[in-house]
Amino acid sequence: MVSCQAYPGEPLRHPETMAQMAQAAVQGGAVGIRCQGLSDISAIKGQVDVPVIGIWKDGSEGVYITPTLRHARCCAAAGADIIALDATGRPRPDGRSYAETVHALHDEGITVMADCGSFADAERAVEAGSDIISTTLAGYTGEREKTDGPDFELLGEMIKAFPDVPVLCEGRIHTPEQLHQVMEAGAWAAVVGTAITHPTSITSWFVARLNK
Numbered sequence: 001m002v003s004c005q006a007y008p009g010e011p012l013r014h015p016e017t018m019a020q021m022a023q024a025a026v027q028g029g030a031v032g033i034r035c036q037g038l039s040d041i042s043a044i045k046g047q048v049d050v051p052v053i054g055i056w057k058d059g060s061e062g063v064y065i066t067p068t069l070r071h072a073r074c075c076a077a078a079g080a081d082i083i084a085l086d087a088t089g090r091p092r093p094d095g096r097s098y099a100e101t102v103h104a105l106h107d108e109g110i111t112v113m114a115d116c117g118s119f120a121d122a123e124r125a126v127e128a129g130s131d132i133i134s135t136t137l138a139g140y141t142g143e144r145e146k147t148d149g150p151d152f153e154l155l156g157e158m159i160k161a162f163p164d165v166p167v168l169c170e171g172r173i174h175t176p177e178q179l180h181q182v183m184e185a186g187a188w189a190a191v192v193g194t195a196i197t198h199p200t201s202i203t204s205w206f207v208a209r210l211n212k
């Protein structure tokens with residue numbers, strides 16, 4: 001699957017642009033799209049037939065990926081097929097726990113993906129009944145080192161501990177070879193973002209190599 005996101009203030013941050021990006025990714029073989037924000041979700045849902053994982057990023061510190069039940073409900077209303085949310089134990093702006101949020105969403109028939117930053121998050125996410133658990137926040141919550149590539153160690157631990165739960169690998173998959181390794185390790189699916197859809201980062205990788 002491919003994550004199509006542009007960050008605040010960036011030139012590509014426009015729903016139509018992200019919808020075009022998503023279509024281009026699907027043409028290349030993506031079987032699902034992850035995207036951010038209500039406008040992007042609805043624009044992309046209008047243009048692709050593959051499942052869409054929706055998130056709403058609000059802020060940039062603490063719990064910012066779909067931080068409350070309201071954010072998650074809005075993503076579902078915008079058309080997302082799966083809603084991903086921060087599954088850490090950190091305080092959430094609406095005071096609900098992750099588990100309470102998942103239970104409320106399940107009552108409404110919404111499929112939930114848990115963005116985890118550690119094995120403890122994954123345990124809590126499975127306990128809460130998450131439909132999919134993911135390594136998305138590994139390296140971003142201070143609990144694990146930010147590895148150069150995907151966090152293979154956490155991925156392996158999650159696959160081993162939860163054989164009956166779909167485990168998705170997301171975060172810093174930068175090459176086709178890394179994607180292959182992730183799937184060989186037993187991931188149920190993987191999301192690649194920056195390396196496919198963020199030209200500013202990709203350009204900077206080339207520039208950094210020249211300046212080394």
Ligand SMILES: CC(=O)N[C@H](C=O)[C@@H](O)[C@H](O)[C@H](O)COP(=O)(O)O
Pocket residue numbers: 003005055065136137140170171172173191192193194195
């Ligand atoms: C930590 C966080 O906020 N991750 C975000 C989650 O939606 C995105 O910024 C990432 O691009 C996405 O997870 C895909 O990962 P990568 O771009 O590394 O392939």
